[in-house]
């Protein structure tokens with residue numbers, strides 16, 4: 001017998017009652033982990049003098065099955081993120097009736113763009129001009145609402161360095177932000193970063209996220225509606241919230257340690 005956890009009423013008593021024993025155990029585990037993360041976010045907001053509703057939790061479900069995504073929806077999670085279209089597209093399809101907002105946070109190849117715009121409402125990882133044209137063409141062709149785009153900033157990248165690392169150098173953010181804002185089908189939502197592993201800001205997420213906040217402020221001077229600041233993961237969400245992050249992307253702390261094989 002199959003139970004439908006992909007139905008339209010997650011969180012209802014019926015939802016919990018319909019779970020198999022295994023699903024119930026995972027549901028409880030995810031719920032406990034979410035409680036811990038929620039407490040961390042609330043404490044970080046309080047410490048920063050910020051309202052809790054200024055920060056959105058985006059749960060990064062990469063490498064975990066669609067069933068976990070459905071259980072998370074049942075637990076009240078509204079925003080999920082994936083980093084590989086190959087995994088995300090079938091999961092999003094399976095979860096299409098759930099009230100979830102899908103974020104794409106991985107490096108995006110242009111040949112995956114058409115697929116990604118079918119399910120994602122936000123792409124956090126816009127890192128080159130060429131992607132802007134591809135995303136726009138795909139959005140217009142899909143006749144879907146505007147796609148929210150964030151410029152991914154590589155805080156450890158020097159000006160003019162090659163195009164292959166994730167993100168643009170801080171000096172190149174304004175140009176990419178302007179291009180997104182000027183392109184049909186795309187909406188400039190803000191900036192995103194991952195705390196750098198190399199360079200002067202490595203090992204100092206607080207300073208890295210302060211630097212991102214400066215960049216975000218500069219972007220907002222030209223684009224006042226670009227208010228999203230996507231920063232902070234399982235290990236450094238407190239520093240990100242202290243620096244003004246509006247979206248934290250949390251995987252491990254909710255779902256557990258990912259298999260190193262993936």
Ligand SMILES: *Cc1c(COP(=O)(O)O)cnc(C)c1O
Pocket residue numbers: 060062083105106194232233234235249250251252253
């Ligand atoms: C995997 C991933 C995360 C989540 O990282 P955790 O340390 O598991 O919380 C956040 N952002 C991006 C871009 C990721 O790829």
